[in-house]
Amino acid sequence: MSARAIMEAVLSKIKSVLLEHGELxxxxxxxxxxxxxxxxxxxxxxxxxxEGLKSWLVTAETGAETLxxxxxxxxxxxDSEKEFLTPGGMMKLTRRxxxxxxxxxxxxxxxxxxxxxxxxxxxxxxxxxxxxxALGTASEASILLKKCSLFHPSATAIKRMxxxxxKWLEEHEDEVLSEIRAEEPIPKETRVLCxxxxxxxxxxxxxxxxxxxxxERPHEGPSREELSPTCYKNATVGSVTLYGDVPDEKKSPxxxxxxxxxRMPEDHAPTLKTKFEQELAETEARLDDQTxxxxxxxxxxxxxxxxxxxxxxxxxEKLVDYHHASEHLSKAAEAIFGKGSAKAxxxxxxxxxxxxxxxxxxxxxxxxxxxxxQTAKLSKSRLRDLQxxxxxxxRNQHRMQYARFRANGWPIGSGPVEAGCKSVVKTRxxxxxxxxxxxxxxxxxxxxxxxxxxRWDAMWEQYKQIQASLTTENTT
Numbered sequence: 001m002s003a004r005a006i007m008e009a010v011l012s013k014i015k016s017v018l019l020e021h022g023e024l025x026x027x028x029x030x031x032x033x034x035x036x037x038x039x040x041x042x043x044x045x046x047x048x049x050x051e052g053l054k055s056w057l058v059t060a061e062t063g064a065e066t067l068x069x070x071x072x073x074x075x076x077x078x079d080s081e082k083e084f085l086t087p088g089g090m091m092k093l094t095r096r097x098x099x100x101x102x103x104x105x106x107x108x109x110x111x112x113x114x115x116x117x118x119x120x121x122x123x124x125x126x127x128x129x130x131x132x133x134a135l136g137t138a139s140e141a142s143i144l145l146k147k148c149s150l151f152h153p154s155a156t157a158i159k160r161m162x163x164x165x166x167k168w169l170e171e172h173e174d175e176v177l178s179e180i181r182a183e184e185p186i187p188k189e190t191r192v193l194c195x196x197x198x199x200x201x202x203x204x205x206x207x208x209x210x211x212x213x214x215x216e217r218p219h220e221g222p223s224r225e226e227l228s229p230t231c232y233k234n235a236t237v238g239s240v241t242l243y244g245d246v247p248d249e250k251k252s253p254x255x256x257x258x259x260x261x262x263r264m265p266e267d268h269a270p271t272l273k274t275k276f277e278q279e280l281a282e283t284e285a286r287l288d289d290q291t292x293x294x295x296x297x298x299x300x301x302x303x304x305x306x307x308x309x310x311x312x313x314x315x316x317e318k319l320v321d322y323h324h325a326s327e328h329l330s331k332a333a334e335a336i337f338g339k340g341s342a343k344a345x346x347x348x349x350x351x352x353x354x355x356x357x358x359x360x361x362x363x364x365x366x367x368x369x370x371x372x373x374q375t376a377k378l379s380k381s382r383l384r385d386l387q388x389x390x391x392x393x394x395r396n397q398h399r400m401q402y403a404r405f406r407a408n409g410w411p412i413g414s415g416p417v418e419a420g421c422k423s424v425v426k427t428r429x430x431x432x433x434x435x436x437x438x439x440x441x442x443x444x445x446x447x448x449x450x451x452x453x454x455r456w457d458a459m460w461e462q463y464k465q466i467q468a469s470l471t472t473e474n475t476t
């Protein structure tokens with residue numbers, strides 16, 4: 001079919017729709033009528049779009065009675081109509097269906113020709129719908145698309161797309177990310193690479209022990225020791241962040257970019273660690289030897305055991321997040337002087353300044369805690385709390401060289417991974433009433449990491465290329 005023929009088909013459809021509503025178009029202009037006319041024009045554009053696409057697609061239809069594919073003979077069986085969701089709206093398309101002589105799965109040449117085998121929505125619709133469900137629920141995504149596009153997938157259809165894409169990413173994500181990293185420019189201002197890992201609780205739809213404060217009085221229902229039908233487990237987020245110089249009149253270096261990996265709860269997080277290390281390794285390979293490498297996390301002992309034992313972090317500077325350290329300092333001040341006291345605030349301010357601005361400041365805080373543990377008349381519980389904080393600083397003081405890091409213009413806070421825990425996981429997976437299967441939650445996290453890493457468009461290009469290559473293999 002020629003371009004002129006397709007154009008005439010489109011215009012004919014548009015004319016017929018508009019002529020059916022001539023009375024509306026000839027009516028007086030009012031705000032109410034304007035809304036109706038806009039709705040009519042949207043429906044008209046949808047009808048014209050679908051008609052043009054259908055007119056173009058049927059030019060690829062074959063009239064052959066038999067076909068050869070992969071050494072198998074297929075014979076024409078019947079014409080079958082199927083609905084496809086296109087950028088212009090829903091389209092009904094009749095296609096010729098072929099079946100192998102020996103029986104088996106049917107083959108639809110027209111579906112294969114335009115990359116729609118076993119698909120309901122076109123690649124453009126999938127792009128928009130999956131991006132939308134990465135940001136909000138399937139219902140919210142459906143409503144949003146209904147308000148601002150010509151195609152209106154249902155919440156159920158969007159969920160199905162997310163499941164299919166989640167499974168696809170589980171198979172192809174490593175390949176996709178390697179291609180993206182190879183083409184992704186490294187900011188020329190980069191001076192520091194900072195690697196961080198953190199965890200965030202997600203409510204799972206699986207049995208587990210209840211968490212929370214112990215019950216203080218009799219109550220109905222299962223005790224804390226009994227299993228609940230849901231439980232909280234730790235999802236894990238890794239961030240790889242590049243920093244530049246410290247801008248004038250600023251204390252912290254400029255954050256140039258952050259890239260994230262995120263996985264649903266898994267004992268010891270082996271999958272997250274593998275993907276995180278791959279991100280690190282492929283990023284490091286494109287940095288010069290002058291770029292400083294830093295591992296920066298909170299004080300979790302399991303994280304530091306992993307970092308200290310992993311060859312990936314050889315040659316890295318290692319630091320406990322300053323804000324996490326300051327929280328422990330605050331707890332020590334409360335244990336010594338009491339919660340909310342002026343002396344606690346004074347001691348806290350003094351030693352915050354020391355650990356942040358003086359070499360060996362963490363050691364001085366430990367000496368002060370020892371002094372008060374011996375001289376202050378503390379209750380057993382407050383003495384126990386002080387000992388807990390003293391142990392934290394004693395164990396981590398070699399990773400609290402904040403003065404040296406600040407003098408060198410390096411970051412001292414794990415803000416990017418903290419932000420990742422909130423923006424990648426909590427904002428989407430921890431809304432009121434939400435509970436997840438590990439597989440279903442991972443489908444959303446996989447999409448969301450591409451969004452929050454500013455890699456969505458690059459990922460989608462890789463998806464289209466891989467799918468196109470598979471389609472080519474299937475049709476040759």
